[in-house]
Amino acid sequence: MIVGIDIGGTKTHVRAESDGATLLDRSVPTAEWQADGKLDSPASVQGLLALFGGLPGSAEAALAVGAHGLDSEAQTLAFQSALAEAHRGRTWTVNDVELLGPAAGFDDAIAVIAGTGSKVVGRLADGTPVTAGGYGYILNDPGSAPALVRDAVRSLFDAVDEREQPDQLADALFAHFGVDDVVGLSNALTVHPRITRWGAAAPLVFAAADAGSRRAARVIDDAADELARSVQLVHRHGAVGRHVVCAGGVITNQPRLFQAFHERLRTRGLGHVVHLLTAAPVEGALAMARRLSAQPGAVPFAPSTPSRRKS
Template identity: 45%
Template structure:
């Protein structure tokens, strides 16, 4: 595995807390001296190390942490992981990590990092990137999740879902007797290289993965800028779909008063953010304040690691990052 060099001053002699944001596209690790000092960062594609096997991923992640920390003692490790979409999966990855190190650690879903980064513990995090999901912890600590089903089934407001819904809108447009003059029609035909009207569906399915589909989402927003009524409706429904995920968690007892949304699509596309806030105002009027998160989710992981360290200060304290003698455990 070819790893980039960490950036920032060498903090080898310091005791560190480490936060990790494992996204669907990239992984960001950050180590911060607990006594103060500059952070060190390591960023690399998630596909370079992640295998979707709890044990293999735990071993590989700890290797990355060791590279970042350079042998310094680690007081706490906090991980936000894309794909840990319920409490059982978070526990499975945490157990796999704990089987390989004695460092105090915790694992949460990556959507939970954004509210934490803003100091909003216990609030709802909403990711709208390649995929989408809404996550929070109730007052009792229960992990509540809505969405995250994948682009074929759901992932409302995500890049891949917006393209899927745009294709459906274009298909309905033709069924209703429409022609090629609508801007979204031309945008989708060009983006997906659709050879003819009957091949619209197969052109979408040929894309394969969510990432491959999602990279064409910009075509939907471009069509909206050109005045496409179809594209504007797709975006409105996508934003409302994200708001609905938040409203579902609210109805299920989340007890939150803030919803923090982030991810590549909603951050870069003001139309989607506006649709989300309007949908939230309609579906949960006066109950939740929306926030657009434009920072780095790893900041939330570092806050979580600092909190974990604080709560365990009366214990053994920091330990070197080394393998423990416990048996490996955890499977996807």
């Protein structure tokens, strides 16, 4: 039996297989099992294991987990150790972005996520991770929903300073936030700087660009170029693979961003083949678990050290 888990900030997707047959495929709110908000706490680990613990053979199952929030080696090792202590089967833990490559069927790929947040992740030939971005929507995360809104609002500040008339972007954001000018817009975003409040307005940026707003189009193109630059940096630092796999709510649902990103990669001289992930990311975790089960000494697409609980 093998188990793959994709832990997101809001949803956790669990899939289990035995001899190629699906035993379990369920999604639950992450808060339902992560009671204290910490991945590596005993309560959270037990809650996670309980999601598939009723299945025959679950205690010995090979388990691979991609988790939102594993942004450093220390965080990954802490979670890996906690899982290995509580679960008798072999375990593997990575950042959830790293599920994209194996979910698309590639052993080596650079993963690009652009949704609620954004990040680019690759691996060196020896399995060492190499990343770019992912520092949070207020200061970073180009191409993410809240960052696009942040940059769109900043662009409107420039428009006022340059004495431009409000365009489709300004009209859409003023109406959405219930304000009359950029001062009110600034207050609306900064008094309540919630990621969901910012991110909810992201579709308006794309709609404004489609309606002819040059500022909205520039915001999207600049975000695409920042993402392409992050891929270039990861590649320059030695990330292996000739494929780039993209996922996340924004780049998946907004063709304008995906197309601009693809074009900016070419402009920067990168010859990678670019893919938009169509499979569920949990398939990547399941692929890792499958490799872990079939080849106990193998590295399933990532450098974490597979662990087995000592009896």
